[in-house]
Amino acid sequence: MTIQPNPTGKITVVALVENKPGVLNRIASLFRRRAFNVDSLTVGRTHRPHVSRMTIVVDSERANPHKVAANLSKLINVIDVQILTNMPHISRDLALIKVRTDDADSRNNLTEICDLYPARIVDIGPEVAIVEMIGTEAYVAEFIERVRPLGIVEMVRTGVVAMGRGTRIYDTEYEPPVFTKNGAAKHTNVI
Amino acid sequence: MKLKGAEIILECLIREGVEVMFGYPGGAILPTYDAMTKYTDKLHHVLVRHEQGASHMADGYARATGKVGVCIATSGPGATNLITGLATAMMDSSPVVAITGQVTVPAIGSDAFQETDVTGATLPVTKHNYLVTEVEELAYIIKEAFHIARTGRPGPVLIDVPKDVQNAITEFIYPEDDIHLPGYRPPEGADDDEIEEMLDLLKNAERPVILAGHGVTMSGANAELQELAERAQIPITLTLLGKGAIPEDHPMVVGWMGMHGDAACNHAIQEADLLIALGMRFDDRVTGNIKTYSPNSKKIHIDIDPSELNKNILVDVPVAGDLKTVLRQVLPKMQDVSHPEWLNRIRDWQEDADERDILKHDTSGKLLTAQVINDLWKYTDGNAITVSDVGQHQMIEAQYYPHQRPSTMLTSGGLGTMGFGFPASIGAKFGKPEEEVWAIVGDGGFQMTLCELATARQENINVNIAIINNAFLGMVRQWQELFYDRRYQSTPMLSPDFCKLAEAYGIPSMRVTDRSQVQESVEFARSIDGPVLIEYVVEKEEMVYPMVPAGADLHDMKRRPKTGEEA
Ligand SMILES: Cc1ncc(C[n+]2csc(CCOP(=O)(O)OP(=O)(O)O)c2C)c(N)n1
Numbered sequence: 001m002t003i004q005p006n007p008t009g010k011i012t013v014v015a016l017v018e019n020k021p022g023v024l025n026r027i028a029s030l031f032r033r034r035a036f037n038v039d040s041l042t043v044g045r046t047h048r049p050h051v052s053r054m055t056i057v058v059d060s061e062r063a064n065p066h067k068v069a070a071n072l073s074k075l076i077n078v079i080d081v082q083i084l085t086n087m088p089h090i091s092r093d094l095a096l097i098k099v100r101t102d103d104a105d106s107r108n109n110l111t112e113i114c115d116l117y118p119a120r121i122v123d124i125g126p127e128v129a130i131v132e133m134i135g136t137e138a139y140v141a142e143f144i145e146r147v148r149p150l151g152i153v154e155m156v157r158t159g160v161v162a163m164g165r166g167t168r169i170y171d172t173e174y175e176p177p178v179f180t181k182n183g184a185a186k187h188t189n190v191i
Numbered sequence: 192m193k194l195k196g197a198e199i200i201l202e203c204l205i206r207e208g209v210e211v212m213f214g215y216p217g218g219a220i221l222p223t224y225d226a227m228t229k230y231t232d233k234l235h236h237v238l239v240r241h242e243q244g245a246s247h248m249a250d251g252y253a254r255a256t257g258k259v260g261v262c263i264a265t266s267g268p269g270a271t272n273l274i275t276g277l278a279t280a281m282m283d284s285s286p287v288v289a290i291t292g293q294v295t296v297p298a299i300g301s302d303a304f305q306e307t308d309v310t311g312a313t314l315p316v317t318k319h320n321y322l323v324t325e326v327e328e329l330a331y332i333i334k335e336a337f338h339i340a341r342t343g344r345p346g347p348v349l350i351d352v353p354k355d356v357q358n359a360i361t362e363f364i365y366p367e368d369d370i371h372l373p374g375y376r377p378p379e380g381a382d383d384d385e386i387e388e389m390l391d392l393l394k395n396a397e398r399p400v401i402l403a404g405h406g407v408t409m410s411g412a413n414a415e416l417q418e419l420a421e422r423a424q425i426p427i428t429l430t431l432l433g434k435g436a437i438p439e440d441h442p443m444v445v446g447w448m449g450m451h452g453d454a455a456c457n458h459a460i461q462e463a464d465l466l467i468a469l470g471m472r473f474d475d476r477v478t479g480n481i482k483t484y485s486p487n488s489k490k491i492h493i494d495i496d497p498s499e500l501n502k503n504i505l506v507d508v509p510v511a512g513d514l515k516t517v518l519r520q521v522l523p524k525m526q527d528v529s530h531p532e533w534l535n536r537i538r539d540w541q542e543d544a545d546e547r548d549i550l551k552h553d554t555s556g557k558l559l560t561a562q563v564i565n566d567l568w569k570y571t572d573g574n575a576i577t578v579s580d581v582g583q584h585q586m587i588e589a590q591y592y593p594h595q596r597p598s599t600m601l602t603s604g605g606l607g608t609m610g611f612g613f614p615a616s617i618g619a620k621f622g623k624p625e626e627e628v629w630a631i632v633g634d635g636g637f638q639m640t641l642c643e644l645a646t647a648r649q650e651n652i653n654v655n656i657a658i659i660n661n662a663f664l665g666m667v668r669q670w671q672e673l674f675y676d677r678r679y680q681s682t683p684m685l686s687p688d689f690c691k692l693a694e695a696y697g698i699p700s701m702r703v704t705d706r707s708q709v710q711e712s713v714e715f716a717r718s719i720d721g722p723v724l725i726e727y728v729v730e731k732e733e734m735v736y737p738m739v740p741a742g743a744d745l746h747d748m749k750r751r752p753k754t755g756e757e758a
Binding site: 025074076079174 | 314318373374375
């Protein structure tokens with residue numbers, strides 16, 4: 001991977017989705033169907049129990065932000081879509097990197113590199129160490145290139161999570177209907 | 192009231208206004224079939240002969256009426272047989288609700304007998320789908336499903352109901368209050384800026400063209416379309432599914448566009464300085480090469496589906512909204528204008544096309560598809576609902592059977608599904624029993640779903656089946672003639688004796704081999720209350736012209752020579 005200080009050609013989209021089985025499948029199916037190339041896709045909980053939040057980074061070769069958002073919005077279980085690409089936002093990727101550290105030199109080198117980045121060694125043994133690095137996608141990529149010469153033996157990245165900056169709150173009041181055993185749906189919250 | 196899930200399904204269908212459903216029973220849907228015995232006075236079930244037929248019938252019903260069509264099938268093979276019909280409905284935005292049985296909830300995921308992941312398999316061919324796991328959710332889901340199927344950009348919705356959910360008992364309370372789908376908000380009107388931009392383009396255009404699609408009729412914007420065209424003197428070109436959006440003999444209608452459309456339309460689109468695209472989606476069959484498509488025009492595109500805007504063709508004013516609402520916003524503010532020179536130019540193209548009309552050529556002694564269709568049009572007073580299949584006859588139907596009313600020209604446009612025509616005509620007739628319905632099908636496509644002859648007989652449904660028999664898979668043969676040096680691989684077709692076949696099903700029939708018999712065949716069909724089959728034995732190697740070869744520039748049409756200029 002080459003160092004990309006400012007990754008262009010990527011679209012970052014956030015989707016609030018109903019926390020239901022099959023929703024991830026619908027989104028994956030949509031992206032495959034429309035031949036959108038997904039760079040990373042993360043799903044996580046929000047402060048609302050029935051709402052999950054996805055951060056999706058798409059290659060812009062066959063897609064543009066409007067296209068991605070318009071198609072995602074067509075899915076019934078997608079409550080809302082926000083395009084972050086041209087908005088000030090914070091984005092974070094996390095990498096766990098297992099590096100060979102079987103001599104004093106490499107251990108020292110690793111410590112020195114980690115001091116220059118928001119990275120820390122989270123596990124160390126006689127043969128290998130695990131480093132955790134958090135930052136923007138590009139920053140993590142840069143760090144990886146720094147440690148690569150030491151010998152990476154295993155690595156995983158979470159993919160990007162992102163959030164717009166400032167007071168433009170991106171949230172939904174969504175609550176699913178409640179099905180009572182002796183009646184039809186009761187809405188606890190109507191939007 | 193305590194009811195079984197199966198009864199809840201039927202109670203909900205009745206409340207949605209459903210009167211007829213098309214289906215086929217099997218193990219996993221049996222509780223629902225058993226429950227039907229209690230509702231026979233309100234719900235009629237049509238037993239099809241293949242579930243594909245059920246899905247096309249539901250689709251045909253929906254297209255003819257604008258109401259939701261319902262089909263029903265068992266799990267596994269029953270459900271997978273629906274898929275072609277769902278994909279067909281999806282492509283043409285037809286509101287269909289499919290109900291399928293599923294193995295019991297505890298058995299799901301165990302590869303149980305007749306288990307298929309139907310919600311997974313139909314994901315790409317439905318607008319939305321559901322797997323119901325709690326009987327308490329059933330009524331709510333059915334209500335949602337109908338709402339989703341018929342609103343916004345309509346489309347098929349599938350509900351997969353495990354057998355134990357059909358058997359479970361719960362208190363039935365119909366969810367009367369509105370639907371709450373926070374993630375489902377079809378757009379409504381245009382905003383002020385968009386309206387201003389549209390008005391500005393309309394005022395300044397010299398060579399405007401309207402492209403009217405299926406969305407015109409779906410949003411009920413037929414009168415608004417007509418007003419727009421008349422007051423701003425804008426010629427109308429129709430998509431295949433747009434036919435009927437406005438009477439085709441209206442002076443502003445030029446014809447229909449695209450691969451086999453009217454040359455005058457394609458020329459007008461290419462030369463235009465403003466395209467006003469209404470409820471259509473710039474499918475490759477209407478654009479030809481998108482790089483050279485209408486190169487000098489500004490473009491307005493109004494569609495209810497935002498994902499259609501700027502998808503195939505980049506436009507200047509994309510408007511996501513309900514067409515009728517948006518046109519009603521625009522029309523009161525629009526100035527009346529005229530473009531006589533532009534209309535004259537279009538008339539010249541039309542006159543040129545007239546001279547190439549095959550009906551003006553000397554074709555004595557032959558029976559041509561165009562003659563059959565033209566005469567069907569004539570003797571049915573141009574007033575029938577026609578349901579075509581896919582191929583040459585479909586294109587010739589579009590060329591020679593002009594339609595005056597919305598929802599009277601039904602065909603599988605987006606998916607081009609052979610086998611659609613005949614079952615869809617049965618569905619259409621159930622939806623519009625007072626109308627004369629003609630299925631116009633090829634010898635190839637008819638054989639894909641002809642098992643529904645038995646359904647038509649059993650229901651005594653009054654559809655007229657016109658088989659255009661050219662002993663070839665005609666449209667494929669045409670491509671082989673033009674692009675594969677006449678190597679007719681797998682297109683000559685041996686067919687059964689269609690009249691004997693009809694006889695075996697107990698259906699009256701007639702074979703037409705000469706043009707003089709066409710009128711009689713229509714009279715014969717009209718004289719019979721029930722299904723009739725007419726076989727028209729036409730020329731084997733006809734060509735459909737004009738033709739824009741796939742991927743060619745839209746103005747680059749292969750044409751039939753003018754009369755007297757034949758090679
Ligand atoms: C289910 C399906 N299979 C294949 C095709 C490809 N196809 C398009 S037109 C055509 C020939 C149709 O022949 P026929 O029904 O005899 O009608 P004709 O063109 O002769 O009028 C074929 C095979 C299709 N559209 N649909």
